[in-house]
Amino acid sequence: MFREFAIGVNTKNMPALLCYVLLYFASGVSSDLSPPGCGINDVGFDYTTLPKVTRKRIVGGENATPHSFPWMAALENRGVLQCGGSLLKGSSDRWFVLTAAHCFRGTTADEWKVRLGVHDLSKTESSSESIDVKTAMIHPQYNTQTLEYDIALIELSSAPQLSRPEINIGCVSGDVAKAGEVCYVAGWGLTSSGGDQSDVLQLIEKPVLSQAQCRDIFGSNTFYEVSMICAGFIEGGKDSCTSDSGGPLMCYRNNRMEIIGTVSWGIGCGEPNSPGVYASASGGKQWIEANING
Ligand code: ARG
Numbered sequence: 299m300f301r302e303f304a305i306g307v308n309t310k311n312m313p314a315l316l317c318y319v320l321l322y323f324a325s326g327v328s329s330d331l332s333p334p335g336c337g338i339n340d341v342g343f344d345y346t347t348l349p350k351v352t353r354k355r356i357v358g359g360e361n362a363t364p365h366s367f368p369w370m371a372a373l374e375n376r377g378v379l380q381c382g383g384s385l386l387k388g389s390s391d392r393w394f395v396l397t398a399a400h401c402f403r404g405t406t407a408d409e410w411k412v413r414l415g416v417h418d419l420s421k422t423e424s425s426s427e428s429i430d431v432k433t434a435m436i437h438p439q440y441n442t443q444t445l446e447y448d449i450a451l452i453e454l455s456s457a458p459q460l461s462r463p464e465i466n467i468g469c470v471s472g473d474v475a476k477a478g479e480v481c482y483v484a485g486w487g488l489t490s491s492g493g494d495q496s497d498v499l500q501l502i503e504k505p506v507l508s509q510a511q512c513r514d515i516f517g518s519n520t521f522y523e524v525s526m527i528c529a530g531f532i533e534g535g536k537d538s539c540t541s542d543s544g545g546p547l548m549c550y551r552n553n554r555m556e557i558i559g560t561v562s563w564g565i566g567c568g569e570p571n572s573p574g575v576y577a578s579a580s581g582g583k584q585w586i587e588a589n590i591n592g
Contacts, residue, residue, distance in 0.1 A: 330587050331470035333387065337554030340463035341365045345550045348482060349503045356485050357568035358536035359500035364417040365425065367484050367555065369468030370499060371395045372413040373452075373544065374428075375405055379495060382485045382545025384468040384557055385414060385458065386451075388590035393454040396470065396586065397544030398560055398577065399440040400448055407431045412454060415464035419486055420497040425464035430455040437585055439525070446525045448562040448577040450544070451589050468546060471556035472583045475527045477508035481549035481558065483529075483574070485542030491567040495541055502536040504529040504547070506558075507573055515571060525581040527559050530573030538574045539567035547576045 343366035371383040373395070383397035395412055408431070415425040432455040437447040458465050475481075484501045488494065512521045512528035521528065529547060530537055538545065538561045547559040559576030566572060579586075 336467045337469035339366050356500040359502040362499040362501040365464040368466040374411045375409050381543045384546045387467045394590050395452040398448050399436045399450040418498050446522045449582040469556045471558050474580045475506045475558045479506050483538045485545040487542030488539040527578045528573040528575045534568050534570035537568035
């Protein structure tokens with residue numbers, strides 16, 4: 299032990315030592331699921347201008363700045379928007395979209411298309427591209443009854459055009475969500491329970507609730523702490539809704555947006571005392587990592 303240290307401080311080894319120190323600092327910020335350049339946008343949008351202290355009132359959302367969340371994917375089944383997702387890069391030029399497992403119920407991979415670089419689904423945007431799905435992988439612990447581990451990975455059949463400013467990869471955070479942190483959800487889903495979808499990407503801010511609070515609200519037979527997190531306002535008003543599923547719950551940390559969960563379920567949308575429930579990214583991290591880099 300002591301000898302190693304003595305060798306370490308020898309000036310000849312300074313560059314190596316410096317390397318270790320730099321690696322050590324970098325490791326907290328960068329990982330396989332948060333590669334350099336993820337979670338930022340190329341349209342000059344400053345995430346720090348997003349609301350941090352929330353006012354009342356997807357449901358209750360507002361139009362996102364076009365392409366400010368360039369990892370956002372619209373998942374269409376036979377041409378109809380069904381879910382959201384986030385673009386991730388795997389090893390050896392393989393590309394994936396992180397989404398919800400329940401999106402694939404009763405469907406086959408060939409029915410799906412992933413639209414990237416989109417803002418307004420009703421328009422033919424030159425920034426957008428539509429990519430076929432090679433396979434959809436469901437988390438092995440996904441439970442169709444309880445919705446535990448409601449996460450899936452789609453492998454894209456071809457590489458997206460990352461050179462476009464409107465398309466970038468997302469960062470997946472391995473850190474557990476912090477209660478009280480104000481995070482964001484985006485999606486093209488229903489703008490009210492039983493209402494219409496939105497053509498333009500919607501955005502809301504939402505505070506993450508503590509696991510104890512989520513458990514108290516839903517009960518421990520409904521809210522499973524290992525694989526779920528919940529976020530929203532006790533007074534209701536702002537929430538994700540149908541067809542937002544699979545889309546990211548993201549928080550601004552380390553100068554970028556980090557995905558901490560994916561839209562999973564809720565009781566109604568935006569009802570008081572009924573926050574939205576998200577599949578936890580930290581709960582699924584190992585599986586995600588193994589699959590995109592395997
Ligand atoms: N399960 C819904 C879907 O298929 C998502 C529901 C999210 N609901 C909510 N209240 N946050 O799109």
